[in-house]
């Protein structure tokens with residue numbers, strides 16, 4: 375299996391190279407040359423999550439030996455999840471929640487970012503890369519922490535995270551600024567997530583800067599979902615979720631399910647689309663947005679117009695206008711037309727918009743949920759089921775309700791639950807009409823009481839951890855600050 379570049383029809387790299395590079399130098403993204411067929415579903419029924427991951431990863435990353443992949447998978451899903459099941463499917467009412475937040479940072483990004491460091495490290499060794507790799511990441515809240523945790527103290531790798539100063543939740547910020555590890559650098563950026571993502575993309579595209587880095591002994595790579603090594607591991611849990619629904623008798627084998635995914639950078643839902651292309655029985659993919667409903671408009675009219683204000687919502691990891699992975703989707707729906715994709719991406723960069731006149735597959739349904747919808751859904755599901763959704767998950771829940779109401783389609787629904795409610799106590803408590811304190815940890819305790827449960831240790835530990843990263847930077851200074859941080863200047867970051 376090789377990987378193509380979305381913007382250059384002549385380019386082809388191996389899986390390891392795609393993982394090492396993160397993004398192509400021309401700004402294009404790497405995509406699999408074809409979609410391998412899933413093995414017969416019946417034969418996958420009895421596999422553990424780790425075994426299933428191994429099977430699927432092998433189809434995409436043939437350069438790794440069985441042993442290498444096995445080791446990567448067990449380090450990721452065994453050790454880092456402390457022996458818990460990496461993924462649980464929980465049925466509440468008519469919805470099957472695909473709980474993806476049981477990893478070290480309590481968000482679904484852990485599903486890929488516990489694994490990617492192992493894939494990358496092995497690739498670097500095999501390709502004989504001598505330089506230190508700098509994982510350069512822009513985060514809307516959850517990627518940053520998951521990357522820091524996944525890559526901390528990994529030999530030969532430095533992790534640099536830029537997060538929007540006012541665009542992440544208090545808990546997300548606290549998780550990042552208390553990050554330990556010899557190789558971690560956390561920088562607040564004056565701007566929003568799109569600024570951070572653009573700044574990072576600019577650094578990737580700056581040849582002179584890359585040269586300068588190389589002379590200093592560094593090469594860049596990415597832990598954002600522009601890295602194909604983030605996407606492929608995400609295919610696994612859709613297959614796993616499907617099999618659990620068959621197991622519980624809610625689906626017949628080969629019967630189609632619907633899925634709902636709270637969407638920001640279009641990575642998680644793209645992984646579901648990949649799973650469908652591999653043969654996972656799936657009817658509709660519900661693409662759920664928050665008030666930043668640019669994808670809803672895109673699926674409705676083909677218009678992708680970023681010339682609008684970015685709202686800061688209670689689901690910050692979806693506060694995004696430029697959804698990077700949409701480019702991979704356009705690659706598929708255009709029949710792999712690199713020139714066409716490049717023209718649209720150039721237009722997006724130059725004018726801030728593009729108009730897609732080609733057909734879009736009918737298997738997508740796009741809608742959005744506003745703050746009121748989110749609160750109502752959190753309250754309803756708690757009242758009826760004693761189950762707490764985080765605001766991102768609630769966005770998808772609300773959209774799935776709208777879908778069912780307007781279409782009458784009641785097919786079994788698998789809903790990607792992307793974060794623990796403990797990461798967003800303020801919104802969850804206000805939605806329930808419960809009192810909210812100024813003190814973050816009092817709110818956390820209040821949530822635990824509502825669930826008759828304990829605060830996850832990943833959260834309670836934060837209370838006593840010292841703040842280690844304080845540096846704030848402007849958009850213009852990103853490259854300079856990056857160099858400074860790498861050379862040890864992070865003493866004051």
Ligand SMILES: *Cc1c(COP(=O)(O)O)cnc(C)c1O
Nearest residue numbers: 516638639640641642691792793
């Ligand atoms: C990143 C994130 C999303 C959005 O996922 P994309 O792959 O960017 O579409 C949704 N919910 C949570 C909690 C996230 O961290």
